[in-house]
Every structure is written in structure tokens, then in C-alpha cells.
Amino acid sequence: MVDPTEQSSVSDTSGPLAQRSGGVHTLRESNSALYRWLSSIPPSYAVFACVLLLLPAVSSSFVLSQIFSWGLILGMIGLSLMFLGGYGGMVSLSQMSVAGLAGYMLAILGSSAITDISVGWPWWLAVPVAIIIATLFCTVIGLLAVRTEGIYTIMITLAIAAAFFYFTRQNYVLFNGFSGFNGIKPPVLLGINWKNPVPFYYLTLFWATVAYLSVLYVSRAPFGLALQGVRDNSRRMAALGFSVTAHRVAAFSFAGFIAAVGGILLVWLNGQISPGTIGINPAIDILIIAIVGGLRRPIGPFIGALIYVILRTFALDILTSMGLAGERFQLLIGLGFLVIVLWSPDGVLGLWDKWRSRVTLRDPWNRALGKSAITSANKSPSISADTDKPL
Amino acid sequence: MSGLNTTVADRLQAAGTANALELRGVSKYFGALAAISDVTLTVKPGERRAVLGSNGAGKTTLFNCITGDFLPTAGTIRLFGEDVTQFPAYERIRRGLRRTYQISLLFNELSVIDNIYLACRGVSRARFSMLRPRVNDALLNSAIDLATVVHLLEFKDTLVANLSYGQQRQLEIALALAGAPRFVLFDEPAAGLSPSERAELIDILNNLPSHIGYIIIEHDMDVALRVSESVSMMHNGLIFKEGSPLEIESDPEVQELYLGGAHE
Ligand SMILES: Nc1ncnc2c1ncn2[C@@H]1O[C@H](COP(=O)(O)OP(=O)(O)O)[C@@H](O)[C@H]1O
Ligand SMILES: [Mg+2]
Numbered sequence: 001m002v003d004p005t006e007q008s009s010v011s012d013t014s015g016p017l018a019q020r021s022g023g024v025h026t027l028r029e030s031n032s033a034l035y036r037w038l039s040s041i042p043p044s045y046a047v048f049a050c051v052l053l054l055l056p057a058v059s060s061s062f063v064l065s066q067i068f069s070w071g072l073i074l075g076m077i078g079l080s081l082m083f084l085g086g087y088g089g090m091v092s093l094s095q096m097s098v099a100g101l102a103g104y105m106l107a108i109l110g111s112s113a114i115t116d117i118s119v120g121w122p123w124w125l126a127v128p129v130a131i132i133i134a135t136l137f138c139t140v141i142g143l144l145a146v147r148t149e150g151i152y153t154i155m156i157t158l159a160i161a162a163a164f165f166y167f168t169r170q171n172y173v174l175f176n177g178f179s180g181f182n183g184i185k186p187p188v189l190l191g192i193n194w195k196n197p198v199p200f201y202y203l204t205l206f207w208a209t210v211a212y213l214s215v216l217y218v219s220r221a222p223f224g225l226a227l228q229g230v231r232d233n234s235r236r237m238a239a240l241g242f243s244v245t246a247h248r249v250a251a252f253s254f255a256g257f258i259a260a261v262g263g264i265l266l267v268w269l270n271g272q273i274s275p276g277t278i279g280i281n282p283a284i285d286i287l288i289i290a291i292v293g294g295l296r297r298p299i300g301p302f303i304g305a306l307i308y309v310i311l312r313t314f315a316l317d318i319l320t321s322m323g324l325a326g327e328r329f330q331l332l333i334g335l336g337f338l339v340i341v342l343w344s345p346d347g348v349l350g351l352w353d354k355w356r357s358r359v360t361l362r363d364p365w366n367r368a369l370g371k372s373a374i375t376s377a378n379k380s381p382s383i384s385a386d387t388d389k390p391l
Numbered sequence: 392m393s394g395l396n397t398t399v400a401d402r403l404q405a406a407g408t409a410n411a412l413e414l415r416g417v418s419k420y421f422g423a424l425a426a427i428s429d430v431t432l433t434v435k436p437g438e439r440r441a442v443l444g445s446n447g448a449g450k451t452t453l454f455n456c457i458t459g460d461f462l463p464t465a466g467t468i469r470l471f472g473e474d475v476t477q478f479p480a481y482e483r484i485r486r487g488l489r490r491t492y493q494i495s496l497l498f499n500e501l502s503v504i505d506n507i508y509l510a511c512r513g514v515s516r517a518r519f520s521m522l523r524p525r526v527n528d529a530l531l532n533s534a535i536d537l538a539t540v541v542h543l544l545e546f547k548d549t550l551v552a553n554l555s556y557g558q559q560r561q562l563e564i565a566l567a568l569a570g571a572p573r574f575v576l577f578d579e580p581a582a583g584l585s586p587s588e589r590a591e592l593i594d595i596l597n598n599l600p601s602h603i604g605y606i607i608i609e610h611d612m613d614v615a616l617r618v619s620e621s622v623s624m625m626h627n628g629l630i631f632k633e634g635s636p637l638e639i640e641s642d643p644e645v646q647e648l649y650l651g652g653a654h655e
Contacts, residue, residue, distance in 0.1 A: 217521075217523065218521050220523050221520060221521050221522055221523045221524075222512050222517065222518060222519070222520040222521075222522075222524070223518075223519050223520060223521050224521075225501070225505055225508070225509060225512075226509060226512065226513075226518060226519075228498070228500065228501060229498050229501065229509050231500075232497075232498040232499055232500050232501065233496055233497065233498055233499075235460065235496060236492075236496040236497065236498070236566075237481075237509075237513070238459075238460075238479065238480040238481045238484075239458060239460065239480055239481075239484060239490055239492075239496075240481075240484060240509060240510045240513035240514070240566065240569070241481050241484040241485045241513030241514040241518075241570075242481055242509075242513045242518060243479070243481050244481075247518075247519075250519055
């Protein structure tokens, strides 16, 4: 995308550097990889990263947990849907079930207040095993879903989500039925109690960043590129030597892993998990989050999740202050969803792109640069080895 | 190649090992319609053949059966001696078969170089690699070479959706030449090309390494006769005549059915 600030910063730095003599040059070469990487980060991203890192200094623990940590976790689960839907063209409604299974497995294998069921494994064993089981679960969902296309993929994954929900509600031996598990705590490690809002926020921020960057990275690696090929034209992919089915299933595994990590963090945040966490409504909420944010780029679900948690947290207050029944917050979320999707089928990201291209065109300086701006915009989706440009 | 009438060659022929492609009694029905019926066809390695026939003769369907886009209703297909009749398309491609499509089937949301890179990747290892290619990645380099062959290097970062029709046709050909092709099916590659692009195409085809055989479907007799050493005529799903370009051109039945029709 054409970023005016980026354009100017590039021309500003290359000018003086080119004029300066030897010293700078050798410094530049000795650290060239690091230098290139650092200078490839647009200033706006550096600012954004600082804001995220400094948030705990300015926000209350309530806002930190209930807006930002929760938003990042839902963003990760939405990201797993975005990966399947945006890059693979497969919209899966089971991603919340995958996250939920990871959470349930952590509760069952680790420790919870339900000591009759919980096995009590240490977290370093329970967490990886839970993630592996959930990833396998998502792979199996993939095996079932990839032979279908479009609306049928949605139906099958919705059916799986519904079946899993009813199963957990009726199974008392393993899933403790209606009440589920509570008293699940993140570990105390390195002298830090990770349950406290600030450490927990950094924990989620770390994993959300890892998930985001991996999706971004993989999208330009052969695996991700081939997935986009499958999305654009599965028949041609087969005629190029790719097994379309295997690629789609692998995409489900990858997405399942991300959702599973999100699921672990979700039970640690809430301290509990029950069928209500993984019902049809939460499954659809994840879809709303991904679509409202935008399915085209991995940042979309995080934007969608932030909007969702803000609405979810404050809609009740707004509605009651207006003298309306508080339970109607779903209505408000639904209305917001409708407005955004009607306005821009590409979600908030689509609106943002539209606004930016309008601003860029209006600016005469950018209009003069129009040609080069277009070529640089076209460069970013290419596989040339060094286009690590974030978004 | 094998000498005439030597018993060894005859036996090799019978076993199918001497042939790049061998179709026996291949039929494809769409409901009651026989798009191709009982087609038997043998192509030797390195042989270049043209398939001619009017619209709806079943030429594209024949290609779809050979590549595995469709499974044939009846018959067997051997590729380099191996029975691939039940193989999925990707297995046949990995064995050296390639094709282009009459109506371009490209990845519109990806750039030109990504399209070609995918083609190179599809017939190599590590299709699932999660690592981005390095600066001197061999496949990336061969993708760039292929872009150069079809004059698309300066458009390598352009999204395919923004290419002109002629450029998309060129890209179709680049995708079919990726990896180490042994046998290529060209489905009307010259359709819609300008005269200069046509000449370019003929050049590319005539300069392919001699071990690469191909079948080309082509309406333009001029093009077909300049790039092939044998011709098969199709009509109503049947191959009704095979021969050298000269024989076919002077054949009265062909002239009546095909060339005559073209002049009207
Ligand atoms: N996918 C399909 N479904 C149904 N009928 C088809 C299909 N593909 C081709 N046909 C029919 O098969 C016949 C042969 O078509 P085709 O192989 O495309 O001919 P050609 O390439 O020689 O013009 C036509 O009558 C066409 O309508
Ligand atoms: Mg055709």
C-alpha cells in the first residue's frame, strides 16, 4: 500500500546517507542486515509498538485485562480464521472450538478447582500437550471440511462447533458438563505471578505478536503462497503439481495451532472454561471479529477484536444509561457489524485503505509520485526475497 | 529412436515404454454426450504433434483427460510407460507432464513472479516450506529466467489481474515450462495473439530442447504446420486422420471438413 510517510522517509534518509563519506558507509555495511531490517520498519510501526509496550503504565488493570488482553486473545483466534479464510478461501466456524478444546485440555490435564477430573500435570507438560491435541483436532476438522467449498465449508464447520458444544455440555466424565472447569491459573514463573494483569498483558502481547508475525511471514513463504494459489485457482494448482487437499489440511493445522495458543491464554485470563465459552454465539463472534476487521490482512482480526471487546464491555453501560435493557448489547454489536459490512465489504481495513488512497491522491506531491508509488505498491506482494515489509 | 521392424523396438512399443504418451480407447461422456469416444493415440518422446478440429470436436476434453483434470469414462492413459489413468492431476504433473489452458487459468491476486514461482515450486520439493526464499534461491532464479523467456520480466511485480490479454497468454506458457517438463500440452496458445506475438510463440516452441515433446491444439494451420511434425484430425470426439503436415494439408477429406469450412 502507498504510505506517504514511508515515501518521504525513504527519500529523506537516502539523500544525506548518499552524500556522507566512508565512515557511515562501513558502519552501514558491517551491520547491513540489522540496519536494513531496522530501516525497513516504518516510523508509524515503531510508534505503534511503543504504545502497546507502554499501555500498562497508563491503563487500569480492568482495561488492561478486559480490553487489551482479551482483545489480543480474541484477535489471535480471529487470526486463525483470517489465515484460513483470507489466504485459503475457507471460512471455518470451528476456530473457537479448537481454542476451547485447548483450554479444556489444559483444565483436564493440568490443575483446576475440579480436582476429581483434573490430572494435575505441571503446566509445562499440560500446555504443550493441550496445544498438540487441539491442533490435531483442527487437522481432523480440515480433513472433513476441505472436500467441500464455500457455503458448505461454513456449514460443516458450524456443525462441528455445535456438536462439540453439545458434547461438552452433556459429557460429565471428562468435560464436567454444564459447569465446566474453574480455578485454572497461569503459573508463577521466574518469580512473576503471570495471573497479574500487567505480566499477563505482556504474555498475551508476546504471543499475539508471534502469531501475527508468523502469519505475515508464512504468507510470503512457499506454503502460504501456495495456499493463496489454492484460493485463487485450485484447479490450476493441481495442474502445477500441488496436492490441493493436502495443502488445505495443512492450513487447518497451522491455523489450529494459533487458535490453540489463543485458547490456552483465554482460560488463563478467565480462570475458567465451560460450554458457554465455545457455544455457537462465540463461534459466530469470531467470524464477526475477523470480517469486521478485514479478512485480507493479518492485522484485521486484531482491529475487529478490539472493536468487539470495547462494544462488549461498554455497550451495556451505554444501553442502560439510555434507559434500555442491558441485555440488548448483542443488538448493538449486530448493528455495528451490519453498518461496517454494508459500508465496506473488506471491513475496517477496507475503509482504512479507501481513506488512505483518497488522501494520497488528493496530495499533489503524491500525485506527482503516483507512478513510482504504484510500482512500489505492487512490489510488496512479490516473493522477492527481501520484501519483509510489514503490511 | 527405435529402428523400424526390429523386434526389440516392437516389443518396447507394445509395452508402452517407448512412448511419451499412449492413449487406448479413451472415452469421456458428459451425460449422454460423448465429448471424446474411443481415442487411441501414441506420441513418442520428443515428438511434436498438432491436433486440429472444429470447435466442440473434443480437443480440450482430450487434454483434460490426459492431465487428469477429468477422469476418463473408459480407456487407459500411459505416461512414459506408466499407467496414470487413475492418478490425480498433480501426480501426473510431477512426472513431467505440463499443460496450458485455452482460457487462462492464472492466480489473479498474485504477481507475475509469484505465479511462475508457484509453478516452479509445484514440481520441486518443499512445497510446504514455511521459509521464505533467500536472495539467491534457485527456484526464484529459474522463475526469473522463465519470466525473461516470455518477456514478462519488467512486469514481474505486476498483479496478474492487471496484465493485458496477450501477457496473460505468455504467462500461461511460462507456467507450463517450469521445472523440467518432459511433455507439454498447449491448448490454443496462439488464440488472440498479435502476429508478432505469434511469431514469438513459434520461436519459443521451435527452440524448446529436443527431448521435450508436445501436443498443440491450434486453429491456425500456418502456426500448426510450422511447429509440428505430425498432425491428428479430430471431429465429433473421434480422431479420424493422422499423418504428416503435408499429407494432412493435401488430404481431400480434411480439406472438405476443415480447411474448406475455414474458407467459407
Ligand atoms: N465440463 C463439461 N461439461 C459438459 N460438457 C462439456 C464439458 N466440457 C466440454 N463439454 C462438451 O464436450 C464437447 C467437446 O468440447 P471441447 O473438448 O471443449 O471441444 P474443443 O476444445 O475441441 O473445442 C462440447 O460439446 C462441449 O460442450
Ligand atoms: Mg477447446
